[in-house]
Amino acid sequence: MTKDKELELIRILEHHGRIETDVLAKMLDENEEDVKTGMKKLEDEKVILSYGAIIDWNKVTTEDHIAAMIDVKVTPQREVGFDEVAARIQRFPEVTALYLMSGTYDLSVMVEGQTMEGVARFVSNKLSTLDAVLSTTTHFRLKKYKHDGVIFDQEEKDRRMVVSP
Amino acid sequence: MKQQTMQTTPKKKRLSRAASSIEPSGIRRFFDLAATMKDCISLGVGEPDFVTPWNVREASMASLEQGYTSYTSNAGMIELRTAIGEYMLDRFGVDYDPEEEMIVTVGASEAIDLAIRATIDPGDEVLVATPAFVSYEPLVTMSGAVPIPVPTDASTDFKLTKERLEAAITDRSRAVILSFPNNPTGAVMNDVELQAIAEVAEAYDLLVFSDEIYAELSYDTQHTAFSALERMRDRTVLISGFSKAFAMTGWRLGFVCAPTDITQAMLKIHQYSLMCAPTPAQHGALEALRNGREIVEKMTNSYRARRNYIVHALNEAGLSCRFPGGSFYAFPSVEATGMDDETFAEQLLIEEKVAVVPGTVFGKGGEGHVRCSYATSMDALQTATARIEAFVQRHAQ
Numbered sequence: 269m270t271k272d273k274e275l276e277l278i279r280i281l282e283h284h285g286r287i288e289t290d291v292l293a294k295m296l297d298e299n300e301e302d303v304k305t306g307m308k309k310l311e312d313e314k315v316i317l318s319y320g321a322i323i324d325w326n327k328v329t330t331e332d333h334i335a336a337m338i339d340v341k342v343t344p345q346r347e348v349g350f351d352e353v354a355a356r357i358q359r360f361p362e363v364t365a366l367y368l369m370s371g372t373y374d375l376s377v378m379v380e381g382q383t384m385e386g387v388a389r390f391v392s393n394k395l396s397t398l399d400a401v402l403s404t405t406t407h408f409r410l411k412k413y414k415h416d417g418v419i420f421d422q423e424e425k426d427r428r429m430v431v432s433p
Numbered sequence: 434m435k436q437q438t439m440q441t442t443p444k445k446k447r448l449s450r451a452a453s454s455i456e457p458s459g460i461r462r463f464f465d466l467a468a469t470m471k472d473c474i475s476l477g478v479g480e481p482d483f484v485t486p487w488n489v490r491e492a493s494m495a496s497l498e499q500g501y502t503s504y505t506s507n508a509g510m511i512e513l514r515t516a517i518g519e520y521m522l523d524r525f526g527v528d529y530d531p532e533e534e535m536i537v538t539v540g541a542s543e544a545i546d547l548a549i550r551a552t553i554d555p556g557d558e559v560l561v562a563t564p565a566f567v568s569y570e571p572l573v574t575m576s577g578a579v580p581i582p583v584p585t586d587a588s589t590d591f592k593l594t595k596e597r598l599e600a601a602i603t604d605r606s607r608a609v610i611l612s613f614p615n616n617p618t619g620a621v622m623n624d625v626e627l628q629a630i631a632e633v634a635e636a637y638d639l640l641v642f643s644d645e646i647y648a649e650l651s652y653d654t655q656h657t658a659f660s661a662l663e664r665m666r667d668r669t670v671l672i673s674g675f676s677k678a679f680a681m682t683g684w685r686l687g688f689v690c691a692p693t694d695i696t697q698a699m700l701k702i703h704q705y706s707l708m709c710a711p712t713p714a715q716h717g718a719l720e721a722l723r724n725g726r727e728i729v730e731k732m733t734n735s736y737r738a739r740r741n742y743i744v745h746a747l748n749e750a751g752l753s754c755r756f757p758g759g760s761f762y763a764f765p766s767v768e769a770t771g772m773d774d775e776t777f778a779e780q781l782l783i784e785e786k787v788a789v790v791p792g793t794v795f796g797k798g799g800e801g802h803v804r805c806s807y808a809t810s811m812d813a814l815q816t817a818t819a820r821i822e823a824f825v826q827r828h829a830q
Contacts, residue, residue, distance in 0.1 A: 276734070276737075276738065279734060280738060284811070287811070291742065291811070291815065293745075294741055294742040294745035294746060295738040295739070295741050295742045295811075296738070296741060297741040297745070426482065426809075428475075428478050428480055428482070429464060429468075429478065430464060430467040430468050430470075430473060430475045430477060430478070430788055431460055431463050431464040431467050431468075431475065431477035431478065431788055431790060432460070432464070432477070432478050432479045432480055433458070433460050433479050433566065433567050433568070433616075
């Protein structure tokens with residue numbers, strides 16, 4: 269598979285991870301076996317890391333689903349900078365995303381849990397107690413409008429006529 | 434209370450010869466039929482399935498908030514014409530003066546109408562490479578001129594050839610209308626193939642109306658603007674617009690680039706008939722040109738994948754379909770079913786609730802084929818092609 273085809277494959281999978289390989293093969297104008305091999309290669313090379321779904325949890329469960337973004341200031345460590353403390357934080361299962369930021373704080377930690385108390389406990393008992401962590405500021409998410417490029421609660425309606433020139 | 438009036442039958446004719454001389458679009462008839470079907474999957478739509486990019490919509494709304502609600506210059510906002518000039522030069526290598534050689538029109542359709550009315554006299558012949566967009570021939574007829582179809586077919590990949598064009602030329606031939614990438618066939622012509630047409634145009638002193646509305650949707654080759662060919666700038670009227678590339682069909686915004694004598698003649702008609710293109714749409718188009726290129730690329734990538742899919746799926750279903758190089762239509766042959774294209778489209782709609790458009794709607798060259806637009810979701814395409822396969826299996830001869 270050429271580099272261009274590989275890029276096309278990645279672009280399609282980024283938004284349609286569940287698409288079947290025979291359909292993918294047609295979309296790419298490639299042999300199905302080559303597509304399977306290409307996907308395996310991208311998985312082995314950790315280009316494709318995971319095939320996920322974007323879920324609107326509010327529609328399927330009444331259980332609370334709490335998310336918070338926590339701004340964290342840390343003391344960078346000699347030689348490893350922020351990486352060592354980031355490596356510790358990212359392993360907590362409550363942490364769903366972690367970014368190094370420029371600006372007034374250093375790390376942005378996305379945490380998800382079932383209750384506000386659970387998130388608060390994580391911040392006070394686990395995150396704040398790390399030696400390198402100087403301070404935290406927690407923002408609870410109130411509503412999800414858009415995530416990973418997908419707009420929630422947007423009814424897609426095709427307003428075009430059935431047949432047009 | 435309803436007023437009672439004495440009805441009289443008009444004695445003088447009420448309709449013009451021009452209006453009486455043309456037939457309603459075949460698409461209209463098929464639309465009426467398809468519109469009665471419930472849960473129909475439509476591959477009959479000749480427009481993008483994307484909504485206009487948000488930044489374009491937002492720019493148009495902002496222009497309204499700022500009170501840009503007046504007429505613009507007849508030829509269109511000079512900022513927009515300048516941006517079109519930069520875009521055409523950068524993207525297709527053709528250089529036009531925004532002051533003198535460009536008009537912003539109400540869709541590319543108006544631009545075609547203006548081009549014909551500004552240059553063609555009654556009795557002249559205008560050659561039309563068919564299958565073609567449904568408006569070309571009626572617009573020629575309404576101008577009092579005579580459209581001469583020059584059929585293309587599968588044997589030449591639906592490309593116009595020098596020989597076929599030459600064979601259709603008479604002493605009254607004045608112009609030829611080209612549209613590549615093509616609606617409905619998806620055919621594209623590269624620079625070498627277009628150069629052969631250019632030589633004929635020069636030899637017989639023809640004007641060329643080159644409708645390049647699908648230029649951005651060329652998937653495998655770089656689009657060649659006809660006016661970029663050697664010695665063709667002075668005899669070419671280049672027509673384009675925002676509908677297809679920027680998903681702005683409902684905005685009705687097109688443009689034309691041509692030598693000054695032609696644009697100034699077109700402008701006279703435009704200023705009396707339409708005054709200027711809608712101002713909010715012009716502001717949206719300006720944003721599309723300034724900040725819309727990345728989105729165009731994303732849409733084009735998406736169409737390319739869907740094109741690949743539908744061509745493979747139609748061939749597997751038993752309908753022979755070549756790989757179209759541009760636009761967003763596949764144009765398979767329905768020969769395997771033994772049906773003519775109108776019967777095929779009608780039966781497919783009734784039996785499988787899939788709408789495609791019969792090829793004959795687009796002229797004689799379209800016989801035996803149907804237009805399948807792939808500007809629809811992959812889910813819809815998969816369901817539609819599965820239904821087409823079932824239909825073909827039932828009717829295969």
